[in-house]
Amino acid sequence: xxxxxxxxxxxxxxxxxxxxxxxxxxxxxxxxxxxxxxxxxxxxxxxxxxxxxxxxxxxxxxxxxxxxxxxxxxxxxxxxxxxxxxxxxxxxxxxxxxxxxxxxxxxxxxxxxxxxxxxxxxxxxxxxxxxxxxxxxxxxxxxxxxxxxxxxxxxxxxxxxxxxxxxxxxxxxxxxxxxxxxxxxxxxxxxxxxxxxxxxxxxxxxxxxxxxxxxxxxxxxxxxxxxxxxxxxxxxxxxxxxxxxxxxxxxxxxxxxxxxxxxxxxxxxxxxxxxxxxxxxxxxxxxxxxxxxxxxxxxxxxxxxxxxxxxxxxxxxxxxxxxxxxxxxxxxxxxxxxxxxxxxxxxxxxxxxxxxxxxxxxxxxxxxxxxxxxxxxxxxxxxxxxxxxxxxxxxxxxxxxxxxxxxxxxx
Numbered sequence: 001x002x003x004x005x006x007x008x009x010x011x012x013x014x015x016x017x018x019x020x021x022x023x024x025x026x027x028x029x030x031x032x033x034x035x036x037x038x039x040x041x042x043x044x045x046x047x048x049x050x051x052x053x054x055x056x057x058x059x060x061x062x063x064x065x066x067x068x069x070x071x072x073x074x075x076x077x078x079x080x081x082x083x084x085x086x087x088x089x090x091x092x093x094x095x096x097x098x099x100x101x102x103x104x105x106x107x108x109x110x111x112x113x114x115x116x117x118x119x120x121x122x123x124x125x126x127x128x129x130x131x132x133x134x135x136x137x138x139x140x141x142x143x144x145x146x147x148x149x150x151x152x153x154x155x156x157x158x159x160x161x162x163x164x165x166x167x168x169x170x171x172x173x174x175x176x177x178x179x180x181x182x183x184x185x186x187x188x189x190x191x192x193x194x195x196x197x198x199x200x201x202x203x204x205x206x207x208x209x210x211x212x213x214x215x216x217x218x219x220x221x222x223x224x225x226x227x228x229x230x231x232x233x234x235x236x237x238x239x240x241x242x243x244x245x246x247x248x249x250x251x252x253x254x255x256x257x258x259x260x261x262x263x264x265x266x267x268x269x270x271x272x273x274x275x276x277x278x279x280x281x282x283x284x285x286x287x288x289x290x291x292x293x294x295x296x297x298x299x300x301x302x303x304x305x306x307x308x309x310x311x312x313x314x315x316x317x318x319x320x321x322x323x324x325x326x327x328x329x330x331x332x333x334x335x336x337x338x339x340x341x342x343x344x345x346x347x348x349x350x351x352x353x354x355x356x357x358x359x360x361x362x363x364x365x366x367x368x369x370x371x372x373x374x375x376x377x378x379x380x381x382x383x384x385x386x387x388x389x390x391x392x393x394x395x396x397x398x399x400x401x402x403x404x405x406x407x408x409x410x411x
Contacts, residue, residue, distance in 0.1 A: 050395050052101060079392075093106075
């Protein structure tokens, strides 16, 4: 019989196992996939943005849902401690990039996964999926007593940690089983929604430019007439809409799409003010005075963008550049500073980086991660209704909640 059974051998599960072993517990980790950490391998485009090099207060500013719930856990496991653990104890050299994002110097998520597996040494990893929690009544209250595996075997323990992740990227093993276990224990589950996800457009602006990646552009997300996100970076046009780091970040700011209309505007020349851009366009056009408008964008935009922007500009392609009016030049500048894309919907949960929603935090002790409804039951990571923007914050949440759970399981 183990002291602790952890369901899930992802980032939260392995981190929790390592701390629980250090606390002197006998630990069994149940994993239904053939190998651990499948989702971790694809984070940060395979590079693994494992945390953000900021203090706790700055970190909490980037938590989208229920940041107050993390106060205690994050204070006990701040980003600096996570970085020191990986570098000093687990031997993974790290580097800090734009936006304080922390990556392994090798740019390989496999190094982070290997380090977590080493950290969890002493725990017994069993490749058997969890089928159901085992409960008993004690003094009229529900207490967890272990887990029944898909094999039929029962894994008895005094404590169970649900670290199953959410329901995004199901191919990596995130099936949403953790929500089922939580409900069986009496918990409320906030319906999961995709977050940090690509966006589907209403028209075909992006589709006509699919495959084009843009760097150093500024993306603004509008909720009706109100801008709710604006950042500079990289994005990608796809066959269904837009994706890439900027778009994933913007998606986390989308609330109820049935209540609010959403659209994006792309500033293709963020380094230039409107006046500077107009002067630049005027210089370019002076050198192209006898060319057709179809070629007026050659020096301003990537080749795969020109036809679409020309169509949106509305100027006849055969019109001579020296015949363009001041109003037409200004219309082009407006388009270059705010290329519009109407948003139809978010991409699917199956392709979201993280899940928003999960186990209601009001029913979980924020210091210990123990259920307030079922003794001995703990939660860690994405299964909780806590999520953040891109930048390493979500893995930071997984680590902090996992450590809190591990260190508060009674001996």
